Amino acid sequence: MSTTCPLCVYHLEHLDKSEKETCVSPGASECQHSRSQPCDLCCRFAEGEQRIQEAKAALLRALDDQRELGSELNERNDLLLGKLPVELACRIFQLSVPPSLTLAEFREQLTVNSKLNFTSPKGLLKLGAICRSWRRVAWSHPQLWSDIFICSTPKIMSPSHITFIEEWIHRSGELPLNIFTELKDQFTENTYLINTLINTLGTVAHRWALFYAFSSLPAVYGEQLALQFRRATNVQGFALQTANQWGRDAWGVGFAGRGDNLKFLYLSGHQQDVTLKCRNLTHFVGEYRTIGECVNVLRNAPQILDCTIKSTLDHDDRPASLIHSIKSLNLCGSPDILQYLELPSLTGLVLSELPKSDSFSDVVLPFIVRSGCQLEAFTISRQTDIIDDYSEFFRLNPSLKYLELQPHYDCEWALSRLGELLSPHVNSSDQILPNLRSLTYVWTEIPSHIPWPTIHAVVQPMSSQPNVVWRPLTEIHFVMGRMLKKPEEFLHLDDLERIQELASQGINFRISAAKPAIDVIQACREYQRRLQESGE
Structure with a gap:
């Protein structure tokens, strides 16, 4: 490949190294920089560069002057x-x-x-x-x-x-x-x-x-920030x-002694397994962390109340750690960390994106039994294959008051299955969910109509109790997980009448759309009222 001058594109094969280094002239038939004499085109090019720099400097001065004048004008017009x-x-x-x-x-x-x-x-x-x-x-x-x-x-x-x-x-x-x-x-x-x-x-x-x-x-920058x-x-x-x-x-040293005022800690990525003692830490979020590190953080935080673990990375044979303070736990992905925890004070549990396996029956249920906790709130989202395990889970948690279901695919199957689980136990001594107050269900796909038979299969066992133990259900909330076009037309008059019947039973039946955020029932009532006023 031939060597050329970067500006004048003159071929330099015959020049020595020192001459090549000084050759920067444009456009001559012979590179005159090799003789320390710029060509005419090179001189004009340099003069043009100089004029450009002078013009830029003049423009910057003009812009500064204009800003000063604008500032002075604004100050004179500032009447308030x-x-x-x-x-x-x-x-x-x-x-x-x-x-x-x-x-x-x-x-x-x-x-x-x-x-x-x-x-x-x-x-x-x-x-x-x-x-x-x-x-x-x-x-x-x-x-x-x-x-x-x-x-x-x-x-x-x-x-x-x-x-x-x-x-x-x-x-x-x-x-x-x-x-x-x-x-x-x-x-x-x-x-x-x-x-x-x-x-x-x-x-x-x-x-x-x-x-x-x-x-x-x-x-190297992480080490410096840790210091x-x-x-x-x-x-x-x-x-x-x-x-x-x-x-x-460095982070093991960096976290040392940070336990006096730190109340919230979020770690995501790959740092060292950090052992830190946080006396006042109340909330911890670990994402893509090792199980060992998450357990160490929880074990060394005596005031910890809420913990969220997402996508843990490893497994080991360590014994379960007894942690009395945790009241809320949110797990995304594999629940394997539950094998290493014992949380007797736990009242709220959120599980999402569990793998399609026996992880619920093999990990979650043994954790509930081992901890002896009594949950008051339970959410499980984006699942399709563990609904059959709910029956045993509900029996282990008679104190459950707030239940939220977010299936990954279907709109109605999980809800109807819940009704089947509840119905046979209405009049038995082994009653499921005797303290349930609120049920929230997220429709992943927008249904073409309200599945009233399924809803009644869930509502009636909960509200029509002939026995002494009355389940205090007061709220059913359906959420549209996707955008709802024309939400005011989603419900018909007979739907609104059924909702009114539920209200007479003391049940607040709500339907809301996330996108846009709207109360669907209220929008439909307003729409029906306008239709009646217009005579349509």
Whole structure:
């Protein structure tokens, strides 16, 4: 392959190495840079580059002048805010931007969605860009700057980003900080700035209140963040999502001593099996974690109340751990971790996406027997093949008050099977679900009509009790799992009459659609009323 000058495309086979390195001229029939003499075309090219740079600089100066003039014009036309007390102006600004996430909202988003919905700070930045007086108000109000959002990669990160983050932190005063970061792996020469960013956040680690980190960066950055986390003595909610083995050796040290204020912990990805003692931890979410690590976290958190485990990774022969404090457990995927737990205080259990096997009878039922717990709420979702095991499960949990079924495919089969299980036991001493108060059923597919025979098969055994023990069912709720077109036309007049009959029995019968969020029964009643008024 021939070697050419990068600009003038002159063939360089006959030049030596030093001449090739200096050859950058465009368009000459003979590369004159080999004789240290630029050609005319090269000179004109360089002059054009110079004019472009001068034009860019002039444009930037003109834009700066225009912004200054716009700011001055806005300030002259500010007839209200500039006359208000600073405290009131700050309050107006505070109401104009999205509120900070609370610990409960932080926990709920990560538990339900496994991700955090970032709130863009653009609205806040626009407030400071209006004029000088608005900027003085915005920059002097620390409450506006207590949330820090960082979504970047080494490819686009620059020193100006670090400076901007430092200024943001300075404007937040000494308030607790909510820090949300997404750092993605795209390597360039700017990777050193990730170290600078982590160190910058580490300078205020004692002010971290909520911290969320999602990263696909190499392990060295995880180790550095873990060392900064050691200083986060006041953090209440911490979430870490990684796409690789991120700082395996450092996180065991990083979590040491974080038990005083940490109340919510979310771990997803592949870190080391971390043994940490969290005296005040009340909620834990583990996703793609080992069973051993999840059990260790629960065993060392004496105040733990709620636990969500998704897609555990390993199995072992460890004995079951007795944990008295847990009241709510949410499992997604394999329930094998139940083989290593004994939860006598458990009152709420959610199972979803169980594998199509005997896992319910082989794992869940022995866990209930071993724990001796009395559930009050039970949800099982996206299942089709374990309905036959409900009978024994219900007998083991006579205290059950709230039941939610979310089958994966069918609309009616699981509900009708439940009616069959309940019907034979209405008048027997071995009554199933004697304390049931609420039944929720999610229709995965929208039915063409309301299956009233099936509904009555469920309702009548629950409500028409000739014996002394009366099942206190007060609510039946059906949820449309898919978008419902024209929800106001879903029910007919005879459907509304049947619903009214249930209401006369003291049962609140509800049908709601998730997309759009609407009360279907109320929409149908309004629609029927309009039809009657119009005479149609």
